[in-house]
Amino acid sequence: MGKADPRMAVKNGLHQTVILDAPDTVLIERNLGKRIDMITGEIYHVTFNWPTSIKVQKCLEKPNGITEEETVKRILEYRRVSHGILNSYSKKYHIINADQPSIDVLSQVLSHVQSRHRSIAPYTPRIILHGPPGSGRSLQAALIAQKYRIVNVSCGQLLKEAVAAETRFGETIKPYVESRQPVPDIMVMKCMAQRLSKLDCSTRGWVMHGFPQNVRQAEVLKDAGFIANRVFFLDVPDDAAIERLTMRMTDQVTGERYHSIYKPAPSSEVYGHCKINPKDSDENVQTALEVYHANVIELEQFYNPVIHVNADQDPHTVFEYIESCVVNPLPKETNIFI
Structure with a gap:
């Protein structure tokens, strides 16, 4: 200085x-907090880099x-x-x-x-989470956003919020959302670009999930200038994803979510209030898995290098793996598997 x-x-x-x-x-x-080893000239810190050697400590x-x-x-x-x-x-x-x-x-x-293209903007985390339905993308995104105070950008949630706000854009996409049909890419990108361009995303960073779902969408996202610096693929077997989704239910009275195996309803009365979301039917889940598998290889190639994470384990263990890759520099090897 x-x-x-x-x-x-x-x-x-x-x-x-x-x-x-x-x-x-x-x-x-x-x-x-700086301290100097008068023999070697090495610099230490009382909080962040304190030597374990008593001999070295005496020289500081x-x-x-x-x-x-x-x-x-x-x-x-x-x-x-x-x-x-x-x-x-x-x-x-x-x-x-x-x-x-x-x-x-x-x-x-x-x-x-x-890098060839330089930006005067400060570094911010820009993370994309890919994974099949049931891989826990929403939960991991929430954990990452909370830990690093970055913006949780959920494509599905943004579209729902637009419909609920009853804006002109919301009215345009409302028929697609209510009928559970894919919203045209140009409309989805418009919604995503509006959110990613806001000041909090630019300054704090973001973690995105639910988009892009294919290479065409990934290219549009890149062309718009929204480029991720960490891309994760959360991997779970199809049978595990199906078990996670088709057996979950929601209490229509309290909004509490349950699962037939992992978190059963506490009583028969509560169970009577529970309903399964239509999107979690066997048929819909199978269709969603087929769509994911049809695009995953091309997405991996587009974002190479990517980081694969075994998501078929405790969510907090998965988060620890993801966090270590967010904090540490991105390895040079392609398609890292954790």
Whole structure:
């Protein structure tokens, strides 16, 4: 955070500039916790990177110039000159949120400098969850959105909300939604683009499920500029998906959801209130599975590399796998199976 002359940026004619930024409170905490091994010069931190060796701990000392007062003074000095620096670089700089694991920051920096098309927008998670019906996409999306405070973008839910809002667009797609017929791609994309273009999606990121369902939709999504940086395929056997869906039911009085095997209704009275959603009939589930399998291979090839996750296990175990791939850099190998 030393002094910088904005004029030098113009003079040197740099082609790519990466700005690592974080909230002031984070910067202060990081600086105050620094400790230096006076023998090796290695830098440690009392919170994030404390050595396990007692011998090393005894060699650590607090470096000069990192008191809270001195740190705040240096941050303020940086903030004063940063606007001039950014103006000098015009649109050639890229801001990356440094308030995250260092390995992910490094991955984003490398991804930016190696990419042909650069964006001045800060890095945001853009995740797509694919999977057959019954694979748990909705649950995983909710867990991811809650953990990382990103936007949960459900295609089906967006279409239902549009119908409920009784807008002109909602009235147009209402016959399709009510008859459970596929909404034309151009209308679905219009709905998705409107949601993904909002500020919260642009700044916080998003996790999408229910779309795209085929390569044609994936291409339209890409052409519109909405490009995922993590694509997961949640894999479950057909018989497991059928068991999950065809045996679930909803209490029409309370709205509580039950399952004949995993979560039976607590009494015969409650069971009497329960109904199975028509879309979960054997025939409809089989049809949905056939549609998924007819498109999955092409989608995998389109999004290569993708990450396959065994979703035929405890949902929180599945989430742990997905989370590890969200936090860590994307492996270079194609079609990673977990």
